[in-house]
Amino acid sequence: MRQKLVAGNWKMNGSFDLLKSLLEPVSQEKGLSCQLLVCPPFPYLAAAADLLKSSGVFLGAQDCAATPVGAYTGEVAAEMLAEMGVSHVILGHSERRHYQAEGDALVLAKVKQALAAGLKPVVCVGETLEEKQAGQTAEVVLRQVQAVATQLSSEQLGQLIFAYEPVWAIGSGLTATPDQAQEVHSLIRKALAEQDQQQAARIQLLYGGSVKAENAASLFAMPDIDGGLIGGASLNASQFLAIGHAAS
Numbered sequence: 001m002r003q004k005l006v007a008g009n010w011k012m013n014g015s016f017d018l019l020k021s022l023l024e025p026v027s028q029e030k031g032l033s034c035q036l037l038v039c040p041p042f043p044y045l046a047a048a049a050d051l052l053k054s055s056g057v058f059l060g061a062q063d064c065a066a067t068p069v070g071a072y073t074g075e076v077a078a079e080m081l082a083e084m085g086v087s088h089v090i091l092g093h094s095e096r097r098h099y100q101a102e103g104d105a106l107v108l109a110k111v112k113q114a115l116a117a118g119l120k121p122v123v124c125v126g127e128t129l130e131e132k133q134a135g136q137t138a139e140v141v142l143r144q145v146q147a148v149a150t151q152l153s154s155e156q157l158g159q160l161i162f163a164y165e166p167v168w169a170i171g172s173g174l175t176a177t178p179d180q181a182q183e184v185h186s187l188i189r190k191a192l193a194e195q196d197q198q199q200a201a202r203i204q205l206l207y208g209g210s211v212k213a214e215n216a217a218s219l220f221a222m223p224d225i226d227g228g229l230i231g232g233a234s235l236n237a238s239q240f241l242a243i244g245h246a247a248s
């Protein structure tokens with residue numbers, strides 16, 4: 001049985017004030033049966049690790065380097081994140097694929113670094129509006145999934161989490177309907193099962209894109225949707241926790 005996971009991707013938002021006002025109630029919440037994960041920007045990770053200490057809430061980063069430690073100015077190695085108490089790392093988010101021109105090969109290299117450091121990669125996949133309108137959703141999503149999955153051992157595969165985030169639904173207020181999202185999640189799980197049935201049954205598949213307290217329960221009720229990767233609504237403690245309750 002897969003546990004539900006509600007993950008907050010703060011993107012490039014936050015401050016020490018927000019960190020405190022958000023993580024105090026989140027770390028004290030005792031009534032949730034789902035896993036919680038918060039992914040603030042790099043500068044706040046150390047303080048977040050301190051605030052979340054012994055709370056059971058996981059801490060994630062939003063990216064890591066594709067290479068181990070060394071002469072890579074401005075990069076942050078997966079090993080450094082692990083040493084700070086980070087357990088998860090978001091990789092291949094569509095904003096990085098778009099603004100930083102990250103392609104499948106780079107995402108794979110980062111996934112390998114994350115795995116080597118003992119981090120759980122949250123690999124984001126999803127089609128743009130143009131691709132959706134051209135009927136290419138399945139092709140694009142499965143290409144992005146398989147570019148990573150097929151290059152890993154079965155044991156490594158079992159460490160992954162995938163997040164299906166249709167690009168047209170991110171920050172737009174447009175959410176995929178539960179049926180639309182389930183259809184893509186089911187395609188992803190079937191593709192993973194062709195590679196390794198046991199691991200595919202265990203891998204958490206998150207949905208992301210304008211998830212709010214109001215639409216979360218109907219999305220999370222679908223058989224292959226194991227929680228959400230939340231952007232805007234994760235910046236508000238009561239909304240984030242309400243989404244956690246919808247998953248519990």
Ligand SMILES: O=C(CO)COP(=O)(O)O
Pocket residue numbers: 009093165169170171172173208209210211229230231232233
């Ligand atoms: O990109 C997202 C999470 O990674 C989704 O963002 P929103 O929830 O703001 O649409």
